[in-house]
Amino acid sequence: MSEKFYAKSPGNEGYIKNMEVVAYHDADNHYLFQSQLYKTADGKYYLYGGCFYGYGVEIIDVTDPANPRHVQYMPVMDPEVYPYMSTPKVQIADDLMIVSNGNCLEFLHGPAPEKYTPAPGGVHIFSLKEDPEHPKKLSFWSTGDEGNPGAGVHRFTYNGGKYLHLSATAVGFKDFIYRIVDISDPTNPHEVGRWWNPGQFYGNQTKKTREKEWNGWQGYNTYPGFVHFPYVDGDTTYLSCAGGGFKILDVSNPEWPQVIGEAKMTPPFATKFGGALCHTFMPIHGTKYAIGMQEGERQWTYNKNDFDKFGVQAMCGIEMFDISDPEDPVLISVLPYPEVPEDFPYKNFNDLGYGYPTSFGPHNLHEPMTGKPWLEDRSDRAYDCYFHAGLRVYDISDPYVPKEIAYFIPPNPEKLCFDVKMPNKPLGTAEDLVVDDRGYIYMNAMHDGVYILKCLV
Incomplete structure (x- = not known):
């Protein structure tokens, strides 16, 4: 295999160290965000990719x-009806595939259509057991705020068993809260518990507090x-709370x-403008x-106006x-x-030729889970x-x-999957990944398909 296999064109070859590119797939020209793997009883492997700007998997x-x-x-919903929708995240366990549903983000995906119907927030539940190439729709659980669903459901965990653990919008609350949904009957999901950070419940706020909006979507200096x-993991939730830090919760009683x-x-860390500041927190099994990690951002999201407003972003x-x-x-x-x-x-990766340092940092970690034996789970x-x-x-x-x-x-990338304005040429971008039990790494590249890699060390 040529070491230039991954080149897009002369002079556009990427950079590689101690890895090899096994294959590339254009993902049917869709922008994949989170992907999940599923291994069938007869040993076949499938990759299912959610779309941050899109209507399906x-x-x-x-x-x-x-x-x-x-x-x-x-498709999980009709793009003619919902032209600005997002299906960003996928989770698979116990022969079920769960797909999050919501709407795109203007700062990331460009402006919404002038007149459009917002997509409902929630999760779609499918069975993979009968035919993993044609998932069977079982139900849709709604966040309940159809009038203003926003991003709906974003990141979530399904590790098998009775419960979905969601970062989701809710009526009467600001932004995403923690919601626990019982899917023991996947045709009839229902919420059983929720938790939120101080300041997220509108019922505890004065009119003056409610009118004070944040300066950047991570909640800078307001709550x-x-x-x-x-x-x-079992009866424990490792919670990432943006500007609120990392928390460990006992969920042995999901109602409380x-x-x-x-x-x-x-x-x-991450004090001014980034993605979800505290983004991921998870145990190393065994x-x-x-x-844990704090999210940076993509090149075009921190422009000169933002720099003039916020200044240098902390690490x-x-x-x-x-x-x-x-407890500690x-x-x-x-x-x-x-x-x-x-x-x-x-x-360096903070200096991208703009004349000011951009907002830079990590994004998605590989997330081993005990209910997904087809995923690599190494403590080292x-x-x-x-x-x-x-x-x-x-x-x-x-x-x-x-x-x-x-x-x-x-x-x-040599093309863009959605309308964004980039001050410089688009840079290669690693968005999300998953690693299987054979050691193959599936990496989603923004606007640019899936790379399948192997680590050589």
Whole structure:
């Protein structure tokens, strides 16, 4: 296999270290966001990709990773009715596929149509058991705020069993809160519990407080944050709360989630303008450690007006925590800044030639879960899609001294999947990834399909 296999065109080859590109698939020209894997009883592997700007799920047969096969792009709602909708996240376990539903974000996807019908917020539930190439629709659970659903459901966890754990909008609340939905009968899902950060419940606010909006979607300087991602392991939820830090909750009684401990992160990390500041927090299985991260942003979201307003953004990074005492999670190390290739056109990933430092940081970690045996689950390794720094692989065998060991920065996209204005040429971007139990890495590149890779170390 040629080492230039991943080149898009002469001079647009990306950057690679200690990895190999096994295959590339254009994902039927859809912009994939989160992907999930499913392994059938007879050993076939399928990749299901949600779309941050789109109306369905891309299905690819990856049984032979070197020859991925497009199966179908499966609509979950009618794009003629809902032209600005988003199906960003997918979770799969117990032969069920759950797909989140909501609307796009103007700062990220460009302006909405002048007149359009907002898509309802919620989750679609499908069965994969009968035919994984043609999922069977079982139900749709609605957030209940049809009049103003916003982004609806964003990140969530399904690790099998009775409950979905959602970051979702709700009537009477500001932004995403934590909602727990019983799907023991997947044809009749219903909410059983919820939790939120102080300041999110409108009923506790004065008119003056309610009218004070935030300065940036992460909740800068107005309230502690919104619930971005509940990662659930047994009866424990590891909650990422944007500006509110990381929290550990006891959910043994899902009707009454209880905070056990927390780690405040902002400040000093991610203080002004980023994505969901505290983005992901999850345990390293078989150890007393956890990994957490703050989200940066993509190149065009932090423009000169934002820089003039906010100034320099504080570091967004990836950290290791000792959680041997869940009441007192302790930060013990910070993973290194991504290595900059020698021939990269800019001196670092904060300086992208704009004349001011952009908002930069990691995005999505590979998320092993106990209910998904087809996923790689190593206690000595972490993977992160680091936006314009590409896919990064870390040795975390010593959590006090984590080391970067490999990377892949994809080639720059040669087309865009939605209407955004970029001040410079579009840069290759790693969005999300998942790793199977064979060691194959499936990395979604913004605007630019799926790369299938192997780590060589």
